[in-house]
Amino acid sequence: MQNERKRILTMLENGTISMDEALTLLEAMEKTAKDNYNQADEVVFNENKSDQGNDQSYSKNRKDPSMDEFIEDIKKDFVTVGDRFMQFMQTAVDKMKGFDFDKPFGGSTTFHHSIVKEADDLEEILIDVDNGNISVHATDATEIKADFVVKAYGGKSEEDSRKEFLDKLIFLVDEGKLRLLSDLKLIQVNVDLFIPKQDYKKISARLLNGHFSMNDITVDRFYTKTANGKVDLERIDFKEAEIEAGNGSIRLNESSGELLEAETINGRVYLSGQLKDVEAKSLNGNVIVTTNDTAAQRIDAKTVSGTVEVYIPSDIPLHGEISTNMGRLDLQLKDVTKSSEQEQFLQRSISFSKTGENGATPLYIHGEAKTGSVIVCYTVKHD
Secondary structure, three states, X not given: OHHHHHHHHHHHHHOOOOHHHHHHHHHHHHHHHXXXXXXXXXXXXXXXXXXXXXXXXXXXXXXXXXXHHHHHXXXXXXXXXXXXXXXXXXXXXXXXXXXXXXXXXXXXXXXXXXEEEEOOOOOEEEEEEEEOOEEEEEEOOOEEEEEEEEEEEOOOOHHHHHHHHHHHOEEEEEOOEEEEEEOOOOEEEEEEEEEEOXXXXXXXXXXXXXXXXXXXXXXXXXXXXXXXXXXXXXXXXXXXXXXXXXXOOEEEEEEEEEEEEEEEEEOOEEEEEEEEEEEEEEEEOOEEEEEOOOOOOEEEEEEEEOOEEEEEOOOOOEEEEEEEOOOOXXXXXXXXXXXXXXXXXOEEEEXXXXXXXXXXXXXEEEEEEOOOOEEEEEOOOOO
16 A cells, blocks of 8 residues: 555656546545455454454554554655655756856846837737846836846847847837837846836736736736746736746736736735636645625635635625645634535535625635645725
8 A cells, every 4th residue: 555655646746647636546545445444344343253342442443543644644745745846846946046147158248228119009018028027117208118238148248239139129119019029048138118107908928037027007908928937016907817927926916807817837826906806826836815806706716735815805795615635724704604514535625605685696716725725714904
């Protein structure tokens, strides 16, 4: 049994099977173990009828500790898998941060550059940068301004590096669209982009290696994706937003929106504001969702290695379910009705509901964690 368990966990670490498949196999092992113990108890009972009490007592004392130890071993193994994954991801991040590009590429050159353009009926902003950080700011000015801090590798002079940067940079306004594009891999293009404070139809940003931040923007549709870098958003008013990060945290604060999707592989997801429909996921990191919207419709928060926290208004109808495999369920809602509560091997879940006035549509909550805990509680009102 121990060898089988190790084999399953090795397959999980190698990515051969998923977390759900591993749990299914381990549950089957646990059931088989129980059946074997029950059969052993029957044999002891039949062979030693005269000493039935002593035999059953011995059998029980032998069985329960073994099963408890088995379950505890499984929990420890899964925690170890999660810890190894977190250590692997963190080591990779630290190596990227500590990597000295100057050594293999022959030194670097840093220079500044600014571009100003008229914002002629500007409605859309498209950003695509392979190497560099982007910060978008709303201002009262009527024009567009981009301040570049450029770091070029390869040992070239500042003049040659500046020429290569300007030759390959695309920064133009055409038919109501601003395009900022850079596919330079060995030139880091860091940009502070200042745009007029107005309503936008669409803002799209894709970064391969760099952070993205934006504040005080109103936009209908917003999309951003970073492969290696965090996303930091403040006071964003949107209708639809999709945020993806491969290796990096996601933070959306003091914002309002109707439909929001946020997902990262490695990092924390923190979402807070007047949010109606939210889907938040992290493979390795905590997921924290807070909505102050009394007309909120859905919150779906999931993580594999981390904790899920959901904060909601106290005066709205609810229905939902929270579950975990290895962690704790903490439903801090005193006025809800628990329709079902399960406590099984490697599977805990609670279903709950609360009715509202005038037949209002309830907020649906789904919180799920594999190795961590799930917490649901009301937001704190401030007078």
